[in-house]
Amino acid sequence: GSAGAITLEELKEQGFARLAIANEPPYTAVAPDGKVSGAAPDVAREVFKRLGVPDVAASISEYGAMIPGLQARRFDVITAGLFMKPERCEAVAYSEPILCDAEAFLLKKGNSKNLQSYEDIAKDETATIGAPGGGTEEKLALEAGVPRDRVIVVPDPQSGLKMVQDGRIDVYSLPVLSINDLVKKANDPNIEVVAPVQGAPVYCDGAAFHKSDTALRDAFDVELAKMKESGEFAKIIEPYGFSAAAAISTTRDKQCAAAQ
């Protein structure tokens, strides 16, 4: 049921934890054989293993559907690069920071409208920006004053890339590492990247638990801290391009307090 909290014992019994992921490399990825990888699930998998939960089962979800899904107990935890923001900290129980990243823009080569920040997009009345629905970038754009009808909700990164290539949107915005991964795969000389976006904060994600699962979250934090200490943490995330130092140097409380 949705009422009672999930305990670690229950997860152990179940034998796996249910993760929500987004299929957005390098945060999260699904290999051709269906195996889940990416920095966030890899960290979670390792932490849970140490907690005595041998496996994780991931289901891909739209960003917007993740928190409602967590509230509906569709997943036990979100590990998808869902950055900490004050309202989100209200809605879920975050672990300590795991992956930190700045925001980036994907544009057509030349950046003819010279868009460097979300404010630039707000000022240029012809400029349109694509972003995942319910994601940080959508929020940043709206907060910077881009009107709703110029913020296009794009279902997935591949569609965002395609829409930039096709000229349907001027900018597609995601975290830096996601954009870099996308560009690498696209192998298209006619696109370029603006990173980091000026004025946009550096965000960190954490594993997001149900509000009532703080006990589980606390257990997760303990193991996470040990891994950060031992260097195990850096071994997992740095091959993906993330900086372990950035995550270690900040805390959940700082991130959640970081008002606009």
Place this chain on the structure above:
Amino acid sequence: MEWDWEFVWEIMPMLLAGVRITILATILGSALAAVVGLVIVIARRSANRAVSRTVGFLAEFIRGTPLLVQLYFIFYVLPDIGILLPPLLAGVIGLGLHYGTYTAEVYRAGIENLPRGQWEAAKACNLTPVQTWIHVVMPQAIPPMIPALANYFIAMFKETPLLSAITVLELMNQAKSVANSSYRYIEPITLVGVFFLVISLISVIGLRWLEKRFGRVA
């Protein structure tokens, strides 16, 4: 989770904007479907076997595959061959093509229900084929089709949420967007259901009237 009326009033304007797009897409899609169906029927009756077979197969194919995938195809694949359609237009074309294959079946049934004697009488009156269609076949075949056509247009209305997959900001997409930024699903999704139910019920009353007025294709 509790139902929150304040939140309902807050999101209402956005949802109403979505309703507007939904209705617009339905009307344009219906108009296109009506024409596409006619083209399919005429092509399938063509004496040219290559034309009738090809169109027949294409119609079967479109009817047998999901509209959602067709929309992805139109929106994301067609640009590769230089056809770049704005989201709403792509959506209307998808709806029109898909439902055109249904309206074609309605037209076909309506035309086949016309007694053979009417075609023969037209020939005995020495009307040309075009005159036969205009003065004898259409006036008799169309009225009984109207309820069945209307039925499909109501069905199309209920499928417009698919357009959210190609970034059209219709009712469902508005609701999702609201839900995404507020983390509340109950109110937006329920309201979408209410909107659909109300509009459908009104259309059904209209449909009953049409059925009384024009009768129905068997």
Place this chain on the structure above:
Amino acid sequence: MVLAGEIGVVQPIIKVDRISKNFGAFQCLNELSFEVAPGEKIALIGPSGSGKTTILRILMTLETINSGHIEVDGDQLYHVERNGQLVAADEAHLHRMRQKIGMVFQLFNLFPHKSVLDNVTLAPILTKKMKRADAERRGMELLDMVGMADKAKAMPAQLSGGQKQRVAIARALALSPKIMLFDEVTSALDPELVEEVLNVMRKLAAETDMTMLLVTHEMSFANDFADRILFFDGGRIVEEGKPGEIFRHPKQERTQAFLKKIIAAGQRI
């Protein structure tokens, strides 16, 4: 009227020359030949399935033929000459030829969405580019002739079977064809309505010099109406002659058997 004996003197208006017609494997008409003189009234009789309807439908170009030739009013019906050779006719040729022929169907086939008068005037207005006023004047004359003038504004659904058939006759006449074809025009009618239609046809036969071909199961009417009877069986003409000869002194066994059955069923001839 022209008597059967005179054929060969005047040029025939219909010349059917060894036509065959198959439906799938079934041979419906079998090298059928006959001629009709202008103004002649012909009755086609014979058992069910013998091909009577089919030959009328072929003359009206509602069916195609498999082999043979038909000449109507001096022109080939299904063929045109090109470079001295007869080749299959196109739709435009058929359209021209159909101007000469009108047909009345067993089930009337009125246009149900048009009023009685509109049924009669539709074809003249569309195919002869007649002015509406002229077409309506002539339409009312024809409706008057068949006794339906007072129902000009009615819709077909409001008419009895006999009335429908009289309108259908007026509609076919409106194009002033040289040849009229009638396929069992009374057999779908209630018995008490048959006579009103036959009366119209008697009047028509007496007052015009149109050529008429008529399929009927009413032997006494065929006897009154026709200059000549063609007796069909199995897709061929088995016997032909004046009504008096055929009905009183049938030569062929099959004709005799057919007439005997008809009389047994209670018909007077």
Place this chain on the structure above:
Amino acid sequence: MVLAGEIGVVQPIIKVDRISKNFGAFQCLNELSFEVAPGEKIALIGPSGSGKTTILRILMTLETINSGHIEVDGDQLYHVERNGQLVAADEAHLHRMRQKIGMVFQLFNLFPHKSVLDNVTLAPILTKKMKRADAERRGMELLDMVGMADKAKAMPAQLSGGQKQRVAIARALALSPKIMLFDEVTSALDPELVEEVLNVMRKLAAETDMTMLLVTHEMSFANDFADRILFFDGGRIVEEGKPGEIFRHPKQERTQAFLKKIIAAGQRI
């Protein structure tokens, strides 16, 4: 057989007591009363719309009545006694009463998805919990009686009208009802098929002591078959009596007029 004169001596098996039946504003049956003795064969005749079919349908409980009472085999048909008062019967009571009555319809109403034998055995198996083997043995006897044993495996669509009606008779007999109702069982048949059905019914009348009520337009058959004739007009019985009396010396003007019309239409009585 029981003669009409003997009624009143034996207890009647059917007692219809002042029943009325309206369809909307139209009064179809008007305080109709009559009695039938066990084993009696009754023919109901009269003009179209006089209520003959309706009274049979009421006896079969296919219609309801507006007022009056019917007693069948000693029990009320539409009523049950409760606390000394007659109240409307429930479905369970109707179910019990229907065991005594069988009906054969004008349009046969065979079950098209069941074979001939299955049509006959279905009701005994379902309603009398008869074993399939027993039901089939008895079914074959009945089919044999109506001359349809060789078609036991056929589907209804493969039968002629006369054959269908004979199967329908066997089906109704399979429940061994005390009373059989026949509504114009030959009027939907081609003329040459009527006789085979009438023969079955003659045999049935001669060989069993079932009570039979029969609506028919075949006066000569009614004459042969019935012990008593009821002449209906306007929802009432206008005249009744032995066939000889009714057909040869009708007393009422309406009966005379009806019979005159029948004879004019060519029927022999």
Place this chain on the structure above:
Amino acid sequence: MDQWSGYLGLILQGAWVTIELTILGSALALVMAFLAGLGRLSKLAPLRWLATAYIEFFRGTSIFVQLFWAYFVLPLLGVPLSPLQAGVLALGLNVGAYAAEVVRGAVLSVGKEQYEACVALNLNRWQCMRHIILPQAFIVMLPTFGNNAIELLKATAVVSLISLADMTFQAQVVRSQTGNTLIPFATILLLYFAMASALSWGVRRLERKLARGLDGVRA
């Protein structure tokens, strides 16, 4: 190339989910169709109202709304469903509402005289339905049921929007892995068409088999 066979495997996994959804959804729809279709013909007014409310509600609101409700709202109300369960529930109830009208129409299309023959043979209401009316009505329903099943098959694509890993969803995954849009979508279009063709072929065969007796072909 090796990689492509991996991606094809992914799509085939999705195809299996699609097939599962279609079969389970159709089964639920069939049950609901008969319950609601016959309920609407019931003598008991409350049953009739219930059936009518079900039919009008599920035909009136869009399948998407129903799906989102089943997936996101029902768990909040204490009914936790797996994505597959939510998908089957929404699809089955939705298509069942349409098919209920088919059942009702087909039952009504059986002539009144068949009911009267039932009464004359003293069959009770249930026996009459079961042995006489439904077998005849079923043949009338079958072609439309076939169409309904194809509609359901196509509607399964929608479950990809609630992250159920059906064929359309897997095509999306492959697309984001490979950056190729044409190949995954073309592949699933063909697969959907193949499934729809198989469905209509099966229904036609069944139809012919059942109709045989009525035509009098079975000797």
